[in-house]
Amino acid sequence: GAGVSQSPSNKVTEKGKDVELRCDPISGHTALYWYRQSLGQGLEFLIYFQGNSAPDKSGLPSDRFSAERTGGSVSTLTIQRTQQEDSAVYLCASSLGALNTEAFFGQGTRLTVV
Amino acid sequence: SQQGEEDPQALSIQEGENATMNCSYKTSINNLQWYRQNSGRGLVHLILIRSNEREKHSGRLRVTLDTSKKSSSLLITASRAADTASYFCATAVVDSSYKLIFGSGTRLLVRP
Numbered sequence: 001g002a003g004v005s006q007s008p009s010n011k012v013t014e015k016g017k018d019v020e021l022r023c024d025p026i027s028g029h030t031a032l033y034w035y036r037q038s039l040g041q042g043l044e045f046l047i048y049f050q051g052n053s054a055p056d057k058s059g060l061p062s063d064r065f066s067a068e069r070t071g072g073s074v075s076t077l078t079i080q081r082t083q084q085e086d087s088a089v090y091l092c093a094s095s096l097g098a099l100n101t102e103a104f105f106g107q108g109t110r111l112t113v114v
Numbered sequence: 115s116q117q118g119e120e121d122p123q124a125l126s127i128q129e130g131e132n133a134t135m136n137c138s139y140k141t142s143i144n145n146l147q148w149y150r151q152n153s154g155r156g157l158v159h160l161i162l163i164r165s166n167e168r169e170k171h172s173g174r175l176r177v178t179l180d181t182s183k184k185s186s187s188l189l190i191t192a193s194r195a196a197d198t199a200s201y202f203c204a205t206a207v208v209d210s211s212y213k214l215i216f217g218s219g220t221r222l223l224v225r226p
Binding site: 031048050056089097098099102103104107 | 147149155156157159162164202204206215216217218219
């Protein structure tokens with residue numbers, strides 16, 4: 001596609017439910033990132049995929065969070081048993097994965113846990 | 115933990131003035147990048163400066179990098195109301211992954 005696509009744009013879920021957030025990166029981009037941004041705050045790194053390497057999961061805040069990247073393309077971020085503090089905008093980005101390349105961002109998914 | 119910290123957290127200037135934002139980081143980097151965010155959604159890449167570069171220009175943007183002080187600055191000259199946004203620095207940490215770690219951002223308001 002022309003850019004990074006994220007779905008849904010907005011998601012309202014009840015506390016305790018599981019949610020899946022989807023990211024379609026730019027075709028050919030080997031690197032994919034997930035970030036979380038709370039209102040008025042900076043970007044919190046969650047997880048990073050690079051090619052066939054094991055993902056860098058060092059930013060995942062708890063074991064309720066997991067992510068997959070199938071076939072080196074589409075990625076899904078899953079949050080189990082959602083809590084109110086999970087409410088935030090979840091941003092996905094992709095890049096060529098080489099040194100000195102820029103990241104391209106999707107428009108994010110705004111998650112609200114009620 | 116945050117790799118980069120921007121200063122100031124918020125900046126309000128008059129249209130036509132210059133805006134300067136600073137970024138400090140903690141560990142060795144391959145490059146440092148600046149991004150802009152409007153309305154709390156997707157970020158747009160502005161400029162990338164490599165660790166062996168000291169200054170870079172792009173239009174009204176000027177970026178400097180001082181690796182000895184682990185700091186960078188972004189200067190926007192002749193600001194416009196349309197420059198109102200949040201600005202973030204991001205560092206590509208020296209390891210095998212090139213992942214980007216973002217700072218906390220500077221909220222810039224340019225008054226018409």
